[in-house]
Amino acid sequence: MKKLLPKKIPAYLLAIIMVTAVACGGSTEKESDSDQKETTVQTDTASTPETKLNINTADEKAFRTIPNVGDKMVHEFEEYRPYVSIQQFRKEIGKYVDENRVAAYEKYIYVPIHRNDSDVATVMQITGLDESEADELVSGRPYKTNQAFLDALSSYVSEEALTKAERYLKSE
Structure with missing residues (x-):
């Protein structure tokens, strides 16, 4: 039986074959790498830790x-x-x-939140708090204690978010 392909395929012909394969739905090693990166990005968004x-x-x-x-x-x-x-x-x-x-x-x-010094963006790290609410908390300063800040915060967020926020506060 006679062989149809030459023993050595010229580089330009190999390139044409690879381009054609990719265009027709084939893959190359490089694409596999990008697929892996996409998976990593998806994993990033899917797995948020319980404790930061x-x-x-x-x-x-x-x-x-x-x-x-x-x-x-x-x-x-x-x-x-x-x-x-x-x-x-x-x-x-x-x-x-x-x-x-x-x-x-x-x-x-x-970034730890200081009840009397943190800016609005830093206060907004608290889950469930929007910018206007964070601004109201900042406007309500000074807070004598972290507990006073948490008491004010309690009117804006859930009990669960309040518990998490307590961990974000800088120690007194």
């Missing part, structure tokens, strides 16, 4: 539980400590990754 990490006190091991965090990002998270606002976190980490990745990281971390 305090960006100012978490250790390297804890940071490595965040999807897509490697040596460089662990270093960057630690380099800018202490973070005083979520805006500072966004600005500093935004130097290294795009805003979508920063938003993904925010699902896993929080």
Whole structure:
């Protein structure tokens, strides 16, 4: 039986075959890599932790539980400590990754909230709180104690969110 293909296929012909295969629904190794990245991104949005990490006190091991965090990002998270606002976190980490990745990281971390010093964006880390409500809380300052802040907050959020918010407050 006579062979139909030459022993060595010229590079230009191989390229045409690969382009045709991809165009017809085939895949290449590169596409598999992008499929894997898409899966990772989907996983990021699907798995939000029950308890977020305090960006100012978490250790390297804890940071490595965040999807897509490697040596460089662990270093960057630690380099800018202490973070005083979520805006500072966004600005500093935004130097290294795009805003979508920063938003993904925010699902896993929080900047501690100081009842009398934090800006509206930082207060808005509290689940269930919108901008106007956070602004009202900020306008109600000063709060003598964290409990006084939590009492004011209780009129805006659920009991569950209030319990989580208590963990986000900076110690007195």
